[in-house]
Amino acid sequence: MGFHHVALATSDTAATHHFYTEVMGFALAKVVTSPTPAQRPGEHAGWSKHFFYDTTGAGVTSGDVSGEGGLIAFWEIHDAGIGDSFPVDINAAAGLPWWVNHIAFDAPTRGDLDRHRDRWRSHGHTVLEVDHEFCTSIYIRDPSNNMVEFCHTTRPFTEADRARAHAVLLDDSPELDAHTPRVTVHHPLPATANA
Structure with missing residues (x-):
């Protein structure tokens, strides 16, 4: 059984996108924008982008990529409860x-x-x-x-x-x-x- 995706945080979406498309040769497959979970009850959550790349390099136009090598995904986080200076290495x-x-x-x-x-x-x-x-x-x-x-x-x-x-x-x-x-x-x- 293969993996579906591995997810990491990024502090620079543009550089990450350039690297994983141009340098690695992967295809952007999906971007999900959603609220982040509240860190504590009653606290206002922020939002995030969760963006996925098809690691087969063929894109997802040919159908389901599950089992074909998986995806790599990244988080761009905008949430005061998390902050913006978290380590990404x-x-x-x-x-x-x-x-x-x-x-x-x-x-x-x-x-x-x-x-x-x-x-x-x-x-x-x-x-x-x-x-x-x-x-x-x-x-x-x-x-x-x-x-x-x-x-x-x-x-x-x-x-x-x-x-x-x-x-x-x-x-x-x-x-x-x-x-x-x-x-x-x-x-x-x-x-x-x-x-």
């Missing part, structure tokens, strides 16, 4: 390094991964590529400083993978994997490449 808010919490989107083929990488680079992003042995991932950060990833699975999981997963999941001092991830940094493409 999920790692900073949790006191964690930038690489911990992130959102990974599927790149079904290596060619898809390369196209995403090149689109990111053409938009001026430095792209971090990591070969994790069972998958290859590319990473950048969105306007809220949240890390996003496209990931291409390079081989199926084996019974040995599953057995090791069960063996080390609750182990407080597991043996570390033998594979050292190979990291490649791809710098932005020259401005002439965008023309």
